[in-house]
Amino acid sequence: xxxxxxxxxxxxxxxxxxxxxxxxxxxxxxxxxxxxxxxxxxxxxxxxxxxxxxxxxxxxxxxxxxxxxxxxxxxxxxxxxxxxxxxxxxxxxxxxxxxxxxxxxxxxxxxxxxxxxxxxxxxxxxxxxxxxxxxxxxxxxxxxxxxxxxxxxxxxxxxxxxxxxxxxxxxxxxxxxxxxxxxxxxxxxxxxxxxxxxxxxxxxxxxxxxxxxxxxxxxxxxxxxxxxxxxxxxxxxxxxxxxxxxxxxxxxxxxxxxxxxxxxxxxxxxxxxxxxxxxxxxxxxxxxxxxxxxxxxxxxxxxxxxxxxxxxxxxxxxxxxxxxxxxxxxxxxxxxxxxxxxxxxxxxxxxxxxxxxxxxxxxxxxxxxxxxxxxxxxxxxxxxxxxxxxxxxxxxxxxxxxxxxxxxxxxxxxxxxxxxxxxxxxxxxxxxxxxxxxxxxxxxxxxxxxxxxxxxxxxxxxxxxxxxxxxxxxxxxxxxxxxxxxxxxxxxxxxxxxxxxxxxxxxxxxxxxxxxxxxxxxxxxxxxxxxxxxxxxxxxxxxxxxxxxxxxxxxxxxxxxxxxxxxxxxxxxxxxxxxxxxxxxxxxxxxxxxxxxxxxxxxxxxxxxxxxxxxxxxxxxxxxxxxxxxxxxxxxxxxxxxxxxxxxxxxxxxxxxx
Amino acid sequence: xxxxxxxxxxxxxxxxxxxxxxxxxxxxxxxxxxxxxxxxxxxxxxxxxxxxxxxxxxxxxxxxxxxxxxxxxxxxxxxxxxxxxxxxxxxxxxxxxxxxxxxxxxxxxxxxxxxxxxxxxxxxxxxxxxxxxxxxxxxxxxxxxxxxxxxxxxxxxxxxxxxxxxxxxxxxxxxxxxxxxxxxxxxxxxxxxx
Numbered sequence: 107x108x109x110x111x112x113x114x115x116x117x118x119x120x121x122x123x124x125x126x127x128x129x130x131x132x133x134x135x136x137x138x139x140x141x142x143x144x145x146x147x148x149x150x151x152x153x154x155x156x157x158x159x160x161x162x163x164x165x166x167x168x169x170x171x172x173x174x175x176x177x178x179x180x181x182x183x184x185x186x187x188x189x190x191x192x193x194x195x196x197x198x199x200x201x202x203x204x205x206x207x208x209x210x211x212x213x214x215x216x217x218x219x220x221x222x223x224x225x226x227x228x229x230x231x232x233x234x235x236x237x238x239x240x241x242x243x244x245x246x247x248x249x250x251x252x253x254x255x256x257x258x259x260x261x262x263x264x265x266x267x268x269x270x271x272x273x274x275x276x277x278x279x280x281x282x283x284x285x286x287x288x289x290x291x292x293x294x295x296x297x298x299x300x301x302x303x304x305x306x307x308x309x310x311x312x313x314x315x316x317x318x319x320x321x322x323x324x325x326x327x328x329x330x331x332x333x334x335x336x337x338x339x340x341x342x343x344x345x346x347x348x349x350x351x352x353x354x355x356x357x358x359x360x361x362x363x364x365x366x367x368x369x370x371x372x373x374x375x376x377x378x379x380x381x382x383x384x385x386x387x388x389x390x391x392x393x394x395x396x397x398x399x400x401x402x403x404x405x406x407x408x409x410x411x412x413x414x415x416x417x418x419x420x421x422x423x424x425x426x427x428x429x430x431x432x433x434x435x436x437x438x439x440x441x442x443x444x445x446x447x448x449x450x451x452x453x454x455x456x457x458x459x460x461x462x463x464x465x466x467x468x469x470x471x472x473x474x475x476x477x478x479x480x481x482x483x484x485x486x487x488x489x490x491x492x493x494x495x496x497x498x499x500x501x502x503x504x505x506x507x508x509x510x511x512x513x514x515x516x517x518x519x520x521x522x523x524x525x526x527x528x529x530x531x532x533x534x535x536x537x538x539x540x541x542x543x544x545x546x547x548x549x550x551x552x553x554x555x556x557x558x559x560x561x562x563x564x565x566x567x568x569x570x571x572x573x574x575x576x577x578x579x580x581x582x583x584x585x586x587x588x589x590x591x592x593x594x595x596x597x598x599x600x601x602x603x604x605x606x607x608x609x610x611x612x613x614x615x616x617x618x619x620x621x622x623x624x625x626x627x628x629x630x631x632x633x634x635x636x637x638x639x640x641x642x643x644x645x646x647x648x649x650x651x652x653x654x655x656x657x658x659x660x661x662x663x664x665x666x667x668x669x670x671x672x673x674x675x676x677x678x679x680x681x682x683x684x685x686x687x688x689x690x691x692x693x694x695x696x697x698x699x700x701x702x703x704x705x706x707x708x709x710x711x712x713x714x715x716x717x718x719x720x721x722x723x724x725x726x727x728x729x730x731x732x733x734x735x736x737x738x739x740x741x742x743x744x745x746x747x748x749x750x751x752x753x754x755x756x757x758x759x760x761x762x763x764x
Numbered sequence: 765x766x767x768x769x770x771x772x773x774x775x776x777x778x779x780x781x782x783x784x785x786x787x788x789x790x791x792x793x794x795x796x797x798x799x800x801x802x803x804x805x806x807x808x809x810x811x812x813x814x815x816x817x818x819x820x821x822x823x824x825x826x827x828x829x830x831x832x833x834x835x836x837x838x839x840x841x842x843x844x845x846x847x848x849x850x851x852x853x854x855x856x857x858x859x860x861x862x863x864x865x866x867x868x869x870x871x872x873x874x875x876x877x878x879x880x881x882x883x884x885x886x887x888x889x890x891x892x893x894x895x896x897x898x899x900x901x902x903x904x905x906x907x908x909x910x911x912x913x914x915x916x917x918x919x920x921x922x923x924x925x926x927x928x929x930x931x932x933x934x935x936x937x938x939x940x941x942x943x944x945x946x947x948x949x950x951x952x953x954x955x956x957x958x
Contacts, residue, residue, distance in 0.1 A: 341859035348854045376932075405853075448932040455929065462921045470914040477901075477910050486906060490848045492856070492899025499914055687861075704861065 109174045112162030113253040116203075119155035119210070120243035122148050126213075126236030130229035134301070142225050145232035149217035152239065153210045160207045163252055164194050173259035176200060176252040182265035182681050184652040192276040193266040198400060198416075199252035204280065205396070206242045208287045213239065216291060216316070223312060230301055234294035241423045249416045265681035268653070274334030282327030282354055286392040288320020289361055293389035296382045297431060300438040305382065310372035313385070315740045317368060318598075321361045322736025328354050329729030340687040340702040342622065342717040344725055347496045349404045352475040353395030359468035360388040363461045370454045373519055376446055377458065379439040384461070386435060390428045391468070397424060403479060451522040453514065460510050467503040471496070508563040508610070511603050512570030530577070534569035541565040545611075549696070550619045550720060560614020567607030571600045598739025605731025612724025621718045624704070628711040636718030638699055639663040645703075645712060653677040655688070658712060660701050662692060674703045674714070698722050830873040840876050844869065846899050847889065856899060 126148035133141025163176075167190045172178040180196045195204040213235045220228040246252075269275075295313040299305040331351065336344045345351060364384040371381045398404055401417035449455055474491040481487050516530050542562035546553035575596065579588035625633045627642035634640070641661045648657040655675040662670040670692035677686045689702035697720045704713030832840060841858075847868070849860035857865050857872070868889075875885045889897045901907045 340861075341855070343859065346854065446932070448929050450926070450929045458925055458928075462918070462925060466914050466918050466921060469917055473910050473913050477907070481906060488894055488896040489901050489907070490896050490899050491901055491910065492846075492848065492854075494846050494900035495910065499911070503914060503918070 108162050108165055109171065109253040109255065112159045112166075113251060115155045115159035115162065116243060116246060116251070116253075119152050119159065119206070120240065120247065122152040122155060123236045123239040123243055126152060127233050127240055128236075130233040130236075134226055134230060134233075139225060142229040145229040145236075146217040146221070148236065149210075149213045149232050152236070153214040156203075156207050156210045160194075160203055163200060163203060164191060167191065167194055170263065172261070172263050173255055173257070174252070175254045175256040177263065178256050178260050179264045180266050181263040182652065183262060184681070185263075185266055185271075186651050188276065189266055189271050193270075195279050196266045196270050199246070199250045201279065201283075201400065202242065202246050202250050203252055205283055205287060206239060206246065208280070208283045209235070209239055209242065209290060212287055212291050216294075220312070226302065227298055227304070227309075227312075230298035231291070231294040234297045235290060238290050238294075238427065241427065245416075245419055245423065249419055262681075265652075265679065268677070268679040268682065268684045268686050269338060271652075272334060272338050274330060274338065278327060278330040278334055281323055281330055285320050285322075285324020285327050285361075286354070286357060286395065288316065288323055289357060289364075289385075289389045289392050291316040291320065292361075292364060292385040293431070296385035297434065299382060300434050303438065303441055305371075305378045305442050307372050307375055310368050310381070311745065314365070314368045314372060315742075315745045317361065317365050317385075318736050318740040321358070321365055322733050322740065324354065324358050324361060325729055325736060326733045328358060329726050329733070332729075333726050336722070337689055337691060340689050341715070342620075342689075342700050342702075342719060344616075344722060347474070347491075347493050349475050350399055352471050353398045356468050356471050356475070357388050357391040357395060359464050359471070360384060360391050363464040363468075364388050366457045366464075367461050370457050374446055374448075374454050376448055376454055377461075378442045379435070380461070382439065382442070383435060384465075386428070386431045387465075390424070390431075391472075393420075393424050393427060397421065398475070449521045451517065451524070453517050453519045453522070455522075456510050456513055456517055460507060460514070463503055463507050463510075467500055470499050470503060474499075505563075508567055508606075511606060512566045515571055515574035515599065515603070530573065531570060534566060534573050537569045538562050538566035546618070549615070552619075554618045557614050557618035560610050560618070564607040564610035564614070567610065568604050571603035571607070575600050593742060593744065594738045595742040595744060598735045598737070598742070600735070601738060602732045602735030605728040605733075605735060607728075608724050608731055609728025612721045612726075612728060615721030615724065616719050619720045620722070623716045624713065625716065626707070626711055626713045628709065631711075633714075633716060635716050636697070636699075636720075637664065638669075638718065640699075640701065640714075640716050642712065642714065645706065645710075648675065650677065652681065653679045656703065656706065658701075658703050658714070660690070660714070662699055670699060672699070672701045674701045676703045693723065695723050695727075696721060830870070830877045832873060832877055836876050839882075840873060843872065843876075843882060843885065847872070848897050848899050850893055850897060 126145055129141050129148070130145040133139070133144065165171075166174050166177045167181050168187070170177070170181055170183055170190075172181070176197070176199045180193045180200070181190060185193065194200045213232060216228070216231055216235065220231065223231075292313055295309070295316070299309050328351075331354065332344045335346070335351075336342065364381070364387075367377050367381045367384055370377045397417070397420040401420050403417055448458070450458075474495055478489045478491055481489050512531060512534060513527065516527055539562065542558050542565065543553075545561040545565070546557040550557070575592055578592050578596070579585055582588035582591055621636050623633060623635050627633060629642065629644060632639055632641040639662065641663065643659040643661055645656055645658045648655040655677045657673050657675045660672040660674065661668060662672060672690035672692060674690040675688040677688055678684075679686065687702045687704075689700055691701075692699040697718065700717035700719055702715045704715060706712050844858040845856045847857040849855045849857055849862055849865040850868070851862050851864050852860050855862075855865075857869055872885060872889075875888060880888070886898060890902075895902055901910060903911055
């Protein structure tokens with residue numbers, strides 16, 4: 107009964123979404139305020155429907171209703187409760203349900219927070235979001251319903267893929283989807299602007315906090331994914347340029363470009379059509395990512411071709427959304443009049459270069475992700491594009507961004523002054539050059555070209571960003587008042603740019619000085635890595651809630667002192683017969699010590715992988731800085747003030763009419 | 765304990781190697797049916813092993829690490845991440861725990877010990893496994909879009925940026941910001957009053 111209710115709720119949501127897409131459009135054509143204001147109610151009704159459907163599926167998982175095919179495939183009677191709840195998005199059908207739930211959540215948020223937007227604008231935004239929802243509901247109902255029954259019901263479920271039974275992966279997909287899907291709001295604003303022809307500073311100011319919020323979630327989602335891969339996949343890597351990772355990284359690059367170009371459009375009224383195009387691009391890349399991950403095309407082009415219904419639907423949907431948006435763009439964009447002069451050496455000029463490099467970096471990732479698929483589909487050849495490609499091409503394309511990030515906070519809008527810029531950036535530049543030489547030696551005792559470059563770029567980004575806040579604080583007579591006077595948006599930008607610098611320090615540190623070893627150790631034997639002594643003490647059995655584990659004990663000593671006891675495991679999940687290595691990590695800000703178990707031998711010895719990972723935490727710390735930067739920027743009181751001012755203006759206007 | 769990147773292979777894979785295709789191995793079983801139970805069981809285990817690691821059966825499986833000098837070892841460590849494990853979802857030879865990857869690692873060590881250089885080793889591998897085994901795609905007409913595409917795009921983009929800046933400078937402009945903001949405010953006011 108409950109699964110049928112869930113299925114019915116999805117159908118109902120589809121109906122409401124259709125109305126939400128069509129009625130406001132009619133209202134806009136007829137200039138009918140009642141039809142326009144229907145959009146908000148529809149958004150709320152749609153959210154109720156899909157939340158109910160989602161609750162139904164969660165209920166099926168929690169109560170282990172194996173008569174539902176999707177539950178039988180991804181649930182198990184011994185699965186801990188927390189993973190029964192997260193297993194809802196553990197595979198294709200449930201992921202899509204989460205996708206539409208989040209999309210509907212964003213839609214609801216737009217309908218609540220945008221009440222004071224001009225009615226036609228907010229109604230059109232909701233209408234576009236309704237169209238996107240409609241597509242996804244159809245996709246679910248036609249190809250991927252999670253509520254399909256299985257007859258006869260099996261006595262036991264097939265279990266959630268053990269690799270997903272991890273707290274990191276429990277929160278990674280919702281965060282990522284919040285970001286992916288959040289770009290749909292920017293997309294909807296862009297389409298609404300194209301329809302109404304109103305694309306001005308006010309439009310940019312409405313769009314900015316939404317875009318920044320989506321970007322912030324995407325940043326966190328990617329960071330969490332990287333952290334999860336590091337600890338769960340057992341080989342200490344934090345980024346592999348895997349197509350699945352690229353699928354989330356391309357929208358991030360486009361979204362990063364978008365939040366910067368929105369700044370230009372708001373402050374200077376320039377780059378209007380470019381900003382709209384970027385909003386379309388960011389969401390298109392989100393859709394592409396969903397297609398790549400969800401259609402199965404990455405696992406095997408041929409498996410995809412043998413069951414093409416899902417992939418075909420997704421491709422067709424993408425063609426409609428992207429094609430429609432670009433057609434509208436080609437038709438309406440020429441009417442967007444841009445006034446004002448663009449100096450290349452000005453903040454907006456530098457931001458334009460920032461956009462150029464970010465978008466082309468995204469294009470390089472796109473080429474590297476799609477070319478192997480295309481060549482394989484055409485039967486030309488099978489090709490791999492991996493780190494050796496990206497490490498050359500991608501790094502060349504993003505290196506200039508580090509120069510720009512330092513300049514950006516210092517060079518003013520409209521027209522920059524070389525001499526003034528040099529004067530203000532003298533100190534950060536000197537610090538960065540000194541640290542370029544000193545830092546690798548101080549932290550690691552030696553240096554490499556990469557480590558020096560990373561230190562230069564990272565310190566330059568950090569100190570140039572800090573310099574801006576420092577100058578603002580110094581401008582006030584008293585430092586506390588000075589700190590308070592710095593707007594949140596500036597704090598946000600500064601934090602995000604510092605995060606970029608921290609990330610660069612982490613990457614260059616771990617790549618230059620990380621070390622690893624594969625060893626076979628007998629009981630009591632030891633090995634040395636990065637100045638640490640690893641002694642393999644014993645291995646024994648350990649029982650988990652739904653697995654049994656071989657657990658090793660490794661004592662780590664440094665300078666004759668015991669600093670950590672690690673327990674790497676090799677888990678057997680009997681439900682699927684899967685064996686997983688669970689690494690054990692002694693985490694520290696400056697270095698991680700990482701051990702994972704390999705094979706056991708008849709003589710009682712084990713093969714072990716031991717890693718020394720200096721500064722790897724900086725990589726995720728950078729991501730966390732960017733997240734909080736986004737949070738501060740999105741919550742700047744300027745947006746709230748702007749809303750309050752608009753509200754007053756509207757109230758006055760309405761009062762005048764009444 | 766010496767540093768040994770070539771993890772010793774698991775004990776169950778130590779045994780005679782079969783170059784023959786699998787079905788032939790299976791066909792042998794009736795021939796041995798009359799033999800003692802123990803041998804039959806041993807053969808069954810062997811067959812199952814081969815079934816579990818079909819690819820592994822094609823290459824030498826007894827690995828004692830091939831010694832390399834320091835320079836060769838460094839070369840080996842640099843080269844390995846550029847080679848792809850052929851049976852994994854997306855892992856390099858350096859990371860993969862798959863038996864076939866261990867075999868390929870062993871092969872690569874052997875080639876390095878023979879004094880082959882990077883190009884020779886890569887040619888040896890691509891002759892057998894195709895470009896798929898290389899994480900760095902070769903420069904060929906089919907990969908031009910990959911290697912040159914982004915930079916051509918960068919050139920075009922830079923040209924467009926400079927052209928845009930020149931055009932916008934030649935167009936006369938007044939103090940745009942104020943005009944735009946006032947227009948926006950006026951619009952909001954106008955359109956809210958039906």
